[in-house]
Every structure is written in C-alpha cells, then in structure tokens.
Amino acid sequence: MNGTGPMGGTMETEARLTRVLRRLVWGGAVFAWCVPLAARLLLPGMEWTTFDFVVWAIMLLAAAALCEIGLRLSGQLAYRAGVIVAVGTSFLITWSNLAVGIIGDEDNPLNQIFFGVIAIALVGAFLVRFRPKGMAAAMLVTALAQFGTAFVALAYEHIVFVIVGVFTLGWLLSVWLFREAARGETPRTAA
Structure with a gap:
C-alpha cells in the first residue's frame, strides 16, 4: 500500500x-574535514595544528x-x-570569524556580534517551536540583525558590507524557504 506523505509524494x-x-x-x-588534511599533506605551507583539526571537526559535526x-x-x-541554508550560513559566519575575523582580525572583540546573530537565530527557532511560519519570522529578525552588524562595524571604521551582505542573503534565503x-x-484540524 502506497501512502502519501506530508509533501504529497x-x-x-x-x-x-x-x-x-x-x-x-x-x-x-566528512569530505570537508578531509580537504585541509589533504592540503596539509600536499602543500608544504599548510600549517594546521591538531587543535585546528579538532575545532574543524567539532564545527562540522555540530553543523551536520x-x-x-x-x-x-x-x-x-x-x-x-531552510534549515540547511540557516545552518550553512551560521557555519560560514563561525568559520570566517574564527579563521581570520570578519572585522579586523580574529582577535578583534567586535567580532563577537556575529556570534550574537547566530544566537538570535537559535533563540528565535526555539521560541517559535521550529514551526515554518515562525521560523520565517525568526530568520527575518536574524537577517535584520545581520544587516545591522555592518553599521556597527562602520561605526568603528570597518567596512564589511560585502561579507555581511552575503550572510544576510543566506538568512533571507532561509526566510523564503520557511515561508x-x-x-x-x-x-491542523481540531481534535
């Protein structure tokens, strides 16, 4: 017997x-974890430590x-x-922030605002109980917060509109997908 599921298929x-x-x-x-390993073996200038590989593995494991x-x-x-795009956007923010920093270098404390954006997405998802309509709203708030980070950076004489624009587009794509x-x-029918 062929039942139909929630997607109609x-x-x-x-x-x-x-x-x-x-x-x-x-x-x-797994593939993403192996890329820097292969690069380290093949490229003499690749200087990843064991700690770098462990952090990379934790990031990939958390995202997956x-x-x-x-x-x-x-x-x-x-x-x-929508979930995959939101997680991917969070991953890219975390990766770029830890690797080189988005504002200045990775040691600039102003970079913490980008982790705040990810926190907004997570808290929003929990508040709306992961329902699609609520997730769209939570990701829209996250996109607005992300866009705002460019102006915070600008106030401290850093121009990051391009990278912030890419991250904002990721959040907006997840908004559209959740909608x-x-x-x-x-x-839902009343029982």
Whole structure:
C-alpha cells in the first residue's frame, strides 16, 4: 500500500529523499574535514595544528547534527532546505570569524556580534517551536540583525558590507524557504 506523505509524494519517495539528504550532509562533513588534511599533506605551507583539526571537526559535526535535526523536524523539502541554508550560513559566519575575523582580525572583540546573530537565530527557532511560519519570522529578525552588524562595524571604521551582505542573503534565503514550507503546511484540524 502506497501512502502519501506530508509533501504529497509517496512515503517511499520521501524516505529515499531523506536518506539522500542525510548522506549528502554527513558525507559532505566528512569530505570537508578531509580537504585541509589533504592540503596539509600536499602543500608544504599548510600549517594546521591538531587543535585546528579538532575545532574543524567539532564545527562540522555540530553543523551536520543540526541539519540532521532539521531533516527530522519536517518532511517538507522547503523546510529542510531552510534549515540547511540557516545552518550553512551560521557555519560560514563561525568559520570566517574564527579563521581570520570578519572585522579586523580574529582577535578583534567586535567580532563577537556575529556570534550574537547566530544566537538570535537559535533563540528565535526555539521560541517559535521550529514551526515554518515562525521560523520565517525568526530568520527575518536574524537577517535584520545581520544587516545591522555592518553599521556597527562602520561605526568603528570597518567596512564589511560585502561579507555581511552575503550572510544576510543566506538568512533571507532561509526566510523564503520557511515561508514556502508554511504555505505547503496542511491546516491542523481540531481534535
């Protein structure tokens, strides 16, 4: 018997899509961890320490685990993509901030505002209980906060509009995806 799932497709198709997405997320994390390892072996100037590899592994593990949770929260492709984009944006912010810093260098305390933006996204997600319509609103607030970081940096004579613009676009893409997921949600009936 072929049942239909929340995306309108068959349960088997959704299960297959879930397996593919999980393999992409976890396989991508393993591949990403191996890239600097290969670079270190092949490029003499690559100076990653054991600590660098451990931090990189923790970051990749955290991102993949958050994506895994997002894959379990909804069967809708738009919702899942929204989670992956939001997690990916958070990952890029964290990576660039730890590696070289976004404002000045990685030791500039002003860079902490970017971690504040990620905190806004996380707190917002919990407050709206991970529901698609609420997630869209939470990611919109996050995008506005992200955009505001450019003006904070400008007040301290740093110009970071391009990188902040890229991060803001990531948050706005997740807004759109969560809105699409909210449109595809079936209304709940009173029991």
